Amino acid sequence: MQEVELGGVAGPFDEKPMSQWRSSPIGVIPKKDGNLSRDKNTLAKSGASSDTRRVPLKAIDSEVDRLIKLSVATNTRGAYELALRSLRQFQEEYQLDTCEQAITRKMTDLKSSDHEHEICRECCHGNMCNNKGCGDDAYRSCDDHFKVGRLKSGVYTISPDDVNTFDVYCDMENGDGGWIVLQRRFNGLVLFNRSFAEYENGFGELYGEFWIGLKKMHILAHSSRKVKFNLQALNGTWLPLEYNSFYISNASQQYTLHVSNHTNGFCAESFEYNNGKVFSTYDRDSRGCAASRFGGFWYNGCTYLNINGHFGLLNDESGVIEHRFYSGYVNFQKTIMMIQ
Structure with missing residues (x-):
């Protein structure tokens, strides 16, 4: 003893x-x-x-x-x-x-x-040593972390189902709970014009610019979630875009997008225009949009919202923009796509 x-x-x-x-x-x-x-x-x-x-x-x-x-x-x-x-x-x-x-x-x-x-x-x-606590495998989402008092944005470990456990970046400072960030850009240091395999597996760093990956995205959003875009214009104004229903199909259906129920920002067509479309990249691009828009996305013909486009290219449909024929281009210097 x-x-x-x-x-x-x-x-x-x-x-x-x-x-x-x-x-x-x-x-x-x-x-x-x-x-x-x-x-x-x-x-x-x-x-x-x-x-x-x-x-x-x-x-x-x-x-x-x-x-x-x-x-x-x-x-x-x-x-x-x-x-x-x-x-x-x-x-x-x-x-x-x-x-x-x-x-x-x-x-x-x-x-x-x-x-x-x-x-x-x-x-x-x-x-x-970090934000990971005991029993992190029980936290299904960023919002679960938020509900137990973890209010600082950063990298947290979640287990969205009984099989998968991985790190995600959680945005905790929107005033409405914790959000899992799927995409983030703010300095143009990470190239987004990449192959389908790279978009599938994800790229970048969670504390920097990144795309979480279609595989993880399907795990996180195989059933309906809220999706929110925080888009910062060149003048510093943050422009929101939100929908109450977002999910994507599995790999066999090329991660088809399902989005509806627009609740805030721009107009419903900004992202709903892409509804029902498969994910495309320059090496899997039946419409030619991925090549012309310089990034992977769910292209229709092609897209009004181009968050994965050529960073820093202004007033051009290939840039990081929202484009409306009747109002011209809105150029973005920062983009965040997240779900809850």
């Missing part, structure tokens, strides 16, 4: 009856009566021995085990954080130096077990 030294404390935990254990988050801290006080004067008055005794960590270990297993069962890291806070409280009251070591050891033991995939993936000194 592993033990820690408590100067001036008489008796191990399991020698005290339950009535002598006070309530605490970890439930294993004995009451501070005369025999358990760290004050030598009090010990002398009570007649208790001031000899150093060793207190086993068995009770702490079992409680940490319970709390961590609870975090797995509830798919939150709250229980893990509770265990850490409890150990720190114990450390402060009884001047221990094994707080973080104890919980880190327990986390290490559990991570090496058969349940590794259920435990926090990244830990450092008892704290999460």
